[in-house]
Structure formats: C-alpha cells, structure tokens
Amino acid sequence: MEMIRQIWLESGIYQITGGQVAMLVVCLLLLYLGIVKKFEPLLLVTIGFGGLLSNIPGVEIATGDGLLHLSYVVGIETGAFPLIIFMGVGALTDFGPLLANPKTLFLGAAAQFGIFATLLGALGLTQLGIMDFSLREAAAIGIIGGADGPTAIYVAGKLAPELLGAIAVAAYSYMALVPLIQPPIMKLLTTEAERKIEMVQLREVSKAERIIFPLMLLLLVALLLPSAAPLLGMLCFGNLMRECGVVDRLSDTTQNALINIVTIFLGLSVGSKLSAEQFLDWSTLSILMLGMVAFAIGTASGLLMAKLLNRVSSTPINPLIGAAGVSAVPMAARVANKVGLEANPHNILLMHAMGPNVAGVIGSAVAAGIMIMFAS
Amino acid sequence: MEMIRQIWLESGIYQITGGQVAMLVVCLLLLYLGIVKKFEPLLLVTIGFGGLLSNIPGVEIATGDGLLHLSYVVGIETGAFPLIIFMGVGALTDFGPLLANPKTLFLGAAAQFGIFATLLGALGLTQLGIMDFSLREAAAIGIIGGADGPTAIYVAGKLAPELLGAIAVAAYSYMALVPLIQPPIMKLLTTEAERKIEMVQLREVSKAERIIFPLMLLLLVALLLPSAAPLLGMLCFGNLMRECGVVDRLSDTTQNALINIVTIFLGLSVGSKLSAEQFLDWSTLSILMLGMVAFAIGTASGLLMAKLLNRVSSTPINPLIGAAGVSAVPMAARVANKVGLEANPHNILLMHAMGPNVAGVIGSAVAAGIMIMFAS
Amino acid sequence: MEMIRQIWLESGIYQITGGQVAMLVVCLLLLYLGIVKKFEPLLLVTIGFGGLLSNIPGVEIATGDGLLHLSYVVGIETGAFPLIIFMGVGALTDFGPLLANPKTLFLGAAAQFGIFATLLGALGLTQLGIMDFSLREAAAIGIIGGADGPTAIYVAGKLAPELLGAIAVAAYSYMALVPLIQPPIMKLLTTEAERKIEMVQLREVSKAERIIFPLMLLLLVALLLPSAAPLLGMLCFGNLMRECGVVDRLSDTTQNALINIVTIFLGLSVGSKLSAEQFLDWSTLSILMLGMVAFAIGTASGLLMAKLLNRVSSTPINPLIGAAGVSAVPMAARVANKVGLEANPHNILLMHAMGPNVAGVIGSAVAAGIMIMFAS
Amino acid sequence: MEATLLEQGITLMLVGMGTVFVFLTVLVVGMTLMSTAAMRLAPAPDTAGVTDEEIAAISAAITQHRKANTK
Amino acid sequence: MEATLLEQGITLMLVGMGTVFVFLTVLVVGMTLMSTAAMRLAPAPDTAGVTDEEIAAISAAITQHRKANTK
Amino acid sequence: MEATLLEQGITLMLVGMGTVFVFLTVLVVGMTLMSTAAMRLAPAPDTAGVTDEEIAAISAAITQHRKANTK
Ligand code: NA
Ligand code: NA
Numbered sequence A, B, C: 001m002e003m004i005r006q007i008w009l010e011s012g013i014y015q016i017t018g019g020q021v022a023m024l025v026v027c028l029l030l031l032y033l034g035i036v037k038k039f040e041p042l043l044l045v046t047i048g049f050g051g052l053l054s055n056i057p058g059v060e061i062a063t064g065d066g067l068l069h070l071s072y073v074v075g076i077e078t079g080a081f082p083l084i085i086f087m088g089v090g091a092l093t094d095f096g097p098l099l100a101n102p103k104t105l106f107l108g109a110a111a112q113f114g115i116f117a118t119l120l121g122a123l124g125l126t127q128l129g130i131m132d133f134s135l136r137e138a139a140a141i142g143i144i145g146g147a148d149g150p151t152a153i154y155v156a157g158k159l160a161p162e163l164l165g166a167i168a169v170a171a172y173s174y175m176a177l178v179p180l181i182q183p184p185i186m187k188l189l190t191t192e193a194e195r196k197i198e199m200v201q202l203r204e205v206s207k208a209e210r211i212i213f214p215l216m217l218l219l220l221v222a223l224l225l226p227s228a229a230p231l232l233g234m235l236c237f238g239n240l241m242r243e244c245g246v247v248d249r250l251s252d253t254t255q256n257a258l259i260n261i262v263t264i265f266l267g268l269s270v271g272s273k274l275s276a277e278q279f280l281d282w283s284t285l286s287i288l289m290l291g292m293v294a295f296a297i298g299t300a301s302g303l304l305m306a307k308l309l310n311r312v313s314s315t316p317i318n319p320l321i322g323a324a325g326v327s328a329v330p331m332a333a334r335v336a337n338k339v340g341l342e343a344n345p346h347n348i349l350l351m352h353a354m355g356p357n358v359a360g361v362i363g364s365a366v367a368a369g370i371m372i373m374f375a376s
Numbered sequence D, E, F: 001m002e003a004t005l006l007e008q009g010i011t012l013m014l015v016g017m018g019t020v021f022v023f024l025t026v027l028v029v030g031m032t033l034m035s036t037a038a039m040r041l042a043p044a045p046d047t048a049g050v051t052d053e054e055i056a057a058i059s060a061a062i063t064q065h066r067k068a069n070t071k
C-alpha cells in the first residue's frame, strides 16, 4: 500500500504544476510548427522534444546528472556546439555568389541594424520600467535580429544563459516565419518597377578565389576584431575544408554525421532550458515581441540599403535581395526570389540573393563579436 | 641489464595472474560466440575485446586515465550511452505492428514477470544464505529478464555498478541464446493446434498515428511513471525523428554513425568491467544462472498470457507470439515465426510477433522505472 | 570615442606580436603544403588552421575554455584521439601482405633504428651543450623517426607535451616528404641489379588467419610488453572489426565518420599547440633537423636489413621494400614501388612493400611502448 | 532483516507487475482512442494513397532493423 | 543609472553598426583585390576548363544546402 | 650528469632495438605457426572458393586506405 502511495506521490499527475502543463503545450506547439508546418524542423523538433523532457516532473534529465543537462554544460556553456555547427555551416556554404558580387556585403551589413535597434528596444523597455534587462541581456536579445541560430545561441550562452531558451526559440521561430514576416515589408518599401529589376548574370568564380576567401576572412577578423574570431574562424575552417578539395572525406563528415549529431544534442540542450520557471516569464513575452521587431527592422534596413546601392551601382540591383541580408539562410534568399518572380516571372533572383544572405551570416558574427567585447 | 630486468618485471608473463588468464579465456569465448556463432556480434565482439584489454596486466587502459575507464565514466556512469542507444533503437523501430494490434501490449506486459521472478530469486538466494545480494543488486539482476541490453546496462549502472560486467554479459548472452532457450518452452506450453492458429492480416497504420504515438507514450510516462521517462523519452525521441518525416538527416545519422559510435564505446566500456577481480566471483555464476531462469519465466508468462488473450479476443491469437514479449528484438519475433512455420508452413507470424516484441521493450523500460524508483 | 579606442586596443593590429605574425606565416605554409602540394592534407590542413586560430591575439580559443584547448585536454592529454585514430587505422589496414610474408616484419623492426638514433642525437646535442633536452623529451623526439603520426602524438602527449606541436608538425611534414627524402637514399644504398629483383607473388591469406592475427598480436603484446598495449590494442580492435565480418556497420563507421571527426579535432588540437611562445624556439629547429635525420636513418636501416635478408632468404627480396619499413603508410610503399619500376618496368613491388609498411606501424608502437616504460 | 528483504521483494513484484499492467492497459486504451480519432480525422482513402510507398518504407526499415540487430 | 544604460545602448549601436560597415567594407576591398589578383595569376581560360564540373558541384552543393536547411 | 644521460640513451637504444627485434621475431614465429595451423584446419580449397570476392575486397580496401591517407 505504501508503495502504491509512493508511486502516486511520484507520479506526474500528482506532481505536475500548471506551469509545466503550459510548457508541455508550448513544446507540442513547437513540434507542430516543425512537423506539420515544416518550419525549421531540424531545430524546432529537437528543441520541442527537449522541452517536453525537461518539463516531466520529478526526473533528473534536464537537471543534475541528467543527459540533457550534461549535454548543455558540455556543449552550450563552453560554446562548443554552436561553434561546431558553424563549422558545418561553413562546409555547407557556397560563397561563390558573394565572391562574384562583393558589394552585396553592404546589404548584409545594413540588415544588422535590426540587431542594434532591438538592443535599444530592450534597453528602452527597461528605461520605461516595463522590463528589467541588463546590458548583457539586451545584447543577447538583440542578436535574435541576426536571424542566425548558432550565433544567437553562442552569444546568449556567453552573455545571458538565463534567457537562452527564450532567445533560441525566438530566433528559430522567426527564422521559420520569414516567409510570412518579410513579404509585406518588402512590398511596402519597394515599387513594382523596382521589384521587376533584372540583374546581370554572376561571373564564374575560380577555385583559387574560393580557397583564399576563408583564409582572407579569417586573417581580417584576426587583425580587426578578434572577439569575432571563434565564430568566423570555425565558419572559415568548414568552408576551407569544403573548397580546398584535398580533404573531402573530412568535409563530407562535417556536412553530415558531425553536424547532425551536434544538431540533435544542441536542440535537446536548448530544449532543456524550456523549463516552466525559466520560460514562463514576462521577459519571454517581450523577447518574442522584440525578436519580431528585430526581424522587421533588419529586413527594412537591408531593403533600403539595396535601394541606395542600386542608385550608386553601375549594374542594376534589385532591392528585394537586400531583404536576404538578415541571413536566415537560405529561406530569406528564397523569399526574395519568390517575391521577385511575382513581379516579373522571368526574374530569377535566387543566386543574386545568396550573396547578401551569406553576407548576413558574416555581418551577424561581426555584430556578435562587438556585443561580446562590450557587453561582457 | 637492469633495464632488461625491468622489461621482465613489467612483462605480462611475469605479472599476469591466474584470474587474468581465466578472464582472457572468457573474453576469447565471447569473441568466439560473437564472430563464429554470430550471437549478438555488435555487443559480444566489442565487450569481448574490451575485456581482453582490461585484463592486460600493469597497463592503465581500463583504469585511471585510460581510454576505456574514461569512456565508462563519461558514458555508463552518467547513463548517456544506454540512453543514446535507446534513441537509436527508437529511430530503428517500427511501431506499426503494435499500433495495428494494440492488445499485444499485454503480451509485452506479461513477459516482464521474468524480471520480478528473478528479483525474487536473487533475494531468495540471499535469504537462504547462499548469496548476499542487496535489494538494489537483486533489482539490477532481475532486469536481465527484460532481454534488453541498454535497459539492463542503464539500470545496472544506476543500482549496482559493481555487477555491471556480469549483468551485461548475461543479458547479451541470453539474448543471443534466445533461439536455443525459447523453442523447447514454446513447444511444452502450447498444443500443435494452437501453434497452427493463423492470424488476420494487420491493418495499415496511418502516418498521423505513427507520429502521435511516441508523443502520447511520452506524455503517459510523464504523467504516470516519470522514473521511466529517461529511457522511454529517448526511445520516443528517436522514433519521432524517424516517423515525422521532416528530419530524415537526423534520423539517418542516429540510425547509423551515432548508434555505431556509441555501440563501440559502450561495448568497450562494459568490457572494461570484466576484470578478474570483479568478474570471477560466485555472484557472476549466480547471475548467469538467474538470468537463464529469468528468460525462461519471461517466455512462459508471455506464452500463457497469449493463450488467455486468445480465449478472450474476437480475432484469433497464436500463443507463440507471446514468447516474443520478452523483447530481444528482433530475434524473439523471428523465433516465434520459425516455430510457427514448423507447425503450419503457411503461417507467417513475423509481423504479428513484432507487436509484442516492441511492447516488451516498453514493458521492460516501465519495469526499470519501478526498480529505479523503489530500489535506489 | 572610448569604445572606438577599446576596439583599437583589442584589435589584432594593435595586439599582434612579431612571433604571432611569424606563426601565421608558418601556418599558411603548412596549409600551402597540404592544399597545393597535397602533402598529408588531412593533417596539415587541420593542424595549419588550428595554428592560425591559436595565433589570433587576445581570444580564448586555444586557451582557457576555448574549443581548441578543451579539445586538447579531452582528446590529446588523455591520449583518446590518437588511440581512436589507431583504431581507425586498424579498420583501414589490410594485414594480408604481412601475413603472406611474415619475415618482412624484420624490415619493420630494422627501420625503427631511426627512432633510437634520433634519441641518441637529441641527447648528444644536450651533451654538447647545444640544446637542453631531458630523456623524456629526447624519447618523444625520437618517435618522429617512427613516421607514424598518431604514435608520435600519443608519445609526445605522454612524455613531452611542451614539444607536442613541433613533434607533430615534424612527423607529418616528413611523412609528407617521404617521396623526396627516400629515393636518393634508396639509390645510394642499392645497386641497379638489386633494384631489379622481382619477388614471387604473395600467397592468398585465409579469412581465419586474418581474424586470428589481431588477437594473436594483442595477446603477445599483453604477455611481452604491456606498455605498448593501448596503441597496439586499439589497432588490433579496429582490424578485428574489419576482418571478423560480423560487425561491418561498426567497421564502416570507424573507417569513416569516427576517424574523420577525430581527425578534425586532433588536427585542430595539435594546431592549438602552435602558439608563438611554444613553437618559435631553438628546440623546434633542432626537432625539425633531428626528425629529418631520423627518417634518413630509418630508411637506410630498413634497406640494409632487406639486403641482409635477401642473402639469407630462400626467395628473393628486393631491398627497396626495406625502405617501406619506416611506416608512413602507404606513401613509403608507393615510393618503393615507384623506384622499383624505374629500374625494372615490370616490377610491381607495391603489395610486397605493404608488408614492411604495416610492420613499421607495429614496430613503432613497440618502440613507443619501450620509450613510455623507461622514459616516463 | 533478511526476511524483510524477501518480503520487500514480494511486494515489489506485486506492485511492479501491477504497474506494468496498469501502464500498458492505459496505453492500449490511449492507442485505441488515438487511432480511432486519427482514422476519423484522416480517413482511410487519404492514407491509402500513401500506402505503396509506406509499405516499401516499412519493409526497408524492417530490413535495416534486422541488419542492425543481427549482422 | 537607467538613463546611462540607454545611452550606453545608443553608443553601442553607433559603434556596432560602424564596426560592421568598416569591417565589411574592408572585406569588400580585400575580396576585390584578391579576385583581381587571382584572375590575373590564374586567368579565365584556365578556370573556364573546370567550369562544367564546377557548375555541377555548385548546384549539387546548393541542393544539399537547401536540403540541410529546409527539410 | 650529462654523461650519464647519453649513457642512458645508448642503453635505451640497445635495449629498445633488442626488444623490437625480439618482439617481432616472436611475432614472426607466432604468425608462421598460426598460418600453418589455420591452413591445415581450413585447407586451401575451402578458402580458394572465397578468393575472387576477397581479392575485390582487398583491392577496394587498399584503394580506400590510400584515399584515406593521401587525398
Ligand atoms: Na544575420
Ligand atoms: Na523486455
């Protein structure tokens, strides 16, 4: 009898809190978005399931010696998982379109305005007494505007681990929502005529350029902004393995087994931060709102910079590709392509948008370096 | 001269103990069973070789800072390896036959009687003064009857790490011996007529059911028996990745590179517990004997439950598939199929036996949760 | 303004030291050798890039909690990475040619003279007051002569971690330079007639012999020289997985995903030891010189032993295959083949040279065991 | 003391087997309800279209499963 | 104090956007110089020979990239 | 002191090369005995049947080996 009583006392039905029930619902929603809506499924499925596991009452799995917590300590606190993912992203990224049209880097630069505007927004809410974010926390929230999952997780793990769950969920959710968030802004800020602009075909990029590029980028980072070196260094390393042509077996493993294994444990670890106590908080709500604002501002600044460049440039630039500067690779580039096709059915912008798209990754990493330097 | 003397003093010929020689023979036997007899080779080859390494005199490899000991600490003590293997098993398991015929879950439930009977046996031996097992140890020994390697290793690592080597060897050996142990019991407890029973073809299972099943199972565990949540949670996660259809790259890596890497280190780590001091003990002998009894009782209770179900059920149930309830996936299901074919050459029981077979995995994990709750 | 000043103070341009600039050039040279000259690219690319990262001023990546330093602590200090690589090498190695012609083991034994001669050279430099190497350091330097990367890293990690970077760079550089270093020595020490000797075709080797060989090798090591057991044990384990035919999925993963992942982190970790303070030192220069001498002596002793064996043996032995005894698998065997073809266009020595080539791996591991026993 | 240990064992057996059966019974009920609901919401014809592919996938998975467990 | 925080934010925004633009401008200049040099040292005809293979490789990579990010 | 170090080195060289040769000689003897035994227990005709496959496997392995080491 006593034993049956103990089973009852240790059962979920007896122990579960309202907050945990709410979090289970939130996590099922993330799984729904990932599986049924196919929004960033690699991360939303793993984060969502990790969140379910971390809200099971009375079990050490997301805490103490539990697998998810150990994985968090080993992979997120040290920054190892986001850095390895960045290496994988490097191995998966083709910098060819950027090399063919370097000035699209400016679009990736402009879109980072979303990051700093959001930082300001978070500090503004604090100023108004609505929220209470420190500079570190505000900086971590701002990085959501970079639209780059591993960068956001890396920065949040360094500056504001207590907000990591909310920041990661916001970053991936909005990256997933890019096809809904961006088009209205794009149509608002461009004329039909601008959207119809056709761009000249990209030149071929030689193997030598592809090999030298990651090394040059790394050396520039080393000389100008070392605090961005871990993120950009791993990106460059992955890309060098991809392009150098002599270590294909390492590049293949990086693009497949390694990035997949790390994605699984990164997702579960991030999910382990979706416990009710940490997530169900006014700050989460404001992070979600600020993240949305960040995306909108980033999209707009990319677009406006593209309009400016179009005036200056000798060859025409379709302003739509500026919106791809927020990163969210390759979703944002595809959205630019789709909106372009609606205005002009012969206008294939995809490769042109890949330039600002990967430029956005570099830009966000630079912004992250600045944040880490000043806010920590 | 002094140096040659030192080589001699540090040589294996000088240092080796009788126990170590005996263990080298035992490990060569495990390798023989794995390689020549093809009994559970993935585990017997890795455990056997790990055992060889751990019985080399005078070298730190299974102790101190040695690779095998570090691997044991990182992967077995924390429970990480068996949990990751369970994730892989989930990604490799098709729950379709179980979904098509849910009542076969009862067969998986009944077969767990082997676990608790063995627990009782171990305590009985203690009672009689023959052995001296604590409740924790008896519980860990009982789990051998679950016929599920990672579950046994997980529970033994938590409750009785000092018996881990013997328990793992017993579990995998008997899983390998299923084709020898089960058929006589099956023929003893069923009539020729019963073995000839043909079953109606399984209905098709929709994708939605396959996706919802792991989530439902996880939520039930969370509500009813959180202590089983780590094992079943990882199983469900692996299965969700498999079935959801949007993270195939993660599922592929889980089913291949990840489970293979973890299997190698799990096997070596378990093997590192096959040192002479720990393994050559009366308790090992009684664990091997109790494990055999556990398998026999589990098989019998699964069969008897199937006979009972057959009387109650509207559609006929061949009692042979009850024997598959011990898990030992997929060997036990194949044994049921083979014995069925001997009685009725047109009787393909394989898919019907897969239901109780995977039910046995769930049942053992539930039993493991109970053991962990009460014995620790 | 203050912030801009801080960016300047933390920039690489401000902080970088002359030593770091020199090391960046050295690392770019390693990358050049790996990518353009295709010298051991798997290691020179990863080590070179790790070296770049570790010479970026003011960033914790090769130190403290940085990814490269953590990877070094976890994988090199414990010896785990070189041991896992050795397991992979075992899974990739075909011991058939050695089994078909066991006396080529003597060639692999003779070539180890390079190791001990270099040890003596390092101690001689100390004796002369030119350098100041301890016995441990001299032993670690000597292992370069084994021409086997993971063995050198394993021994250096145990005996002289402060020299690890220089030793690893020397080992892989000379392994890469084998096609330049060996041919002149081979032509100097052999006559045209000797180089023309054709060898009888190798007999077929049965599966049983292939399976028993790694077990026999392990047991001999256990009985005679346990200190070599970690390295040779993992080699044997990988080879047993390869040959036993029942764990092909583990063998495949070991040969691909696992060895690739470990190679990436091994290379980056070794590269993290290429910091200016540690590498730019007279000892590095003398290590590079001693390594070159080690290779030359090892090549010569292998050749001379082959000439001796040719006189004793009933079947003819082409002395060129003795040079393959230094290991540097499979480069040295191919060099022997190439020089043989120059003398006699019908003389295919490749398979014959694979015997001493893999024998050199075993010989180096035995020598490493001796070094670890006496020098630590 | 030892008598108590055996008694503990007997209680653990009863409670354990009880829990296993209760849990799996709840699961049977849950699965049946879930399947009924799923079949109503996504009726047979819809899923029938996927059938051929699914059968191939399932048999491939079983093959892989066996391979993983028995090679 | 809070006023200072907002001021800190504004400064950080100005310095941050400035750094991003400076860095990426330097990168644009660097890339342009590098490409010019590379094209001079390894002129178009040489690389043109590799083109067909490269195009296949690039499109394969893009496909893989998309697959990695959107499946 | 330094003299002793060099002496230590010479002893280590002699003992080391001695050990390497003794070990590999024992291995040669062991391999020869093992192969003789294996060929008697599983005589040539049996293994000859597997030959074609094995040759393919070996050459594939060598190719892979080379690829692993030299690409
Ligand atoms: Na971005
Ligand atoms: Na079971």
Ligand code: NA
Binding pocket: C145, C146, C147, C148, C325, C326, C327, C328, C360, C361, C362, C363, C364
């Ligand atoms: Na060697």
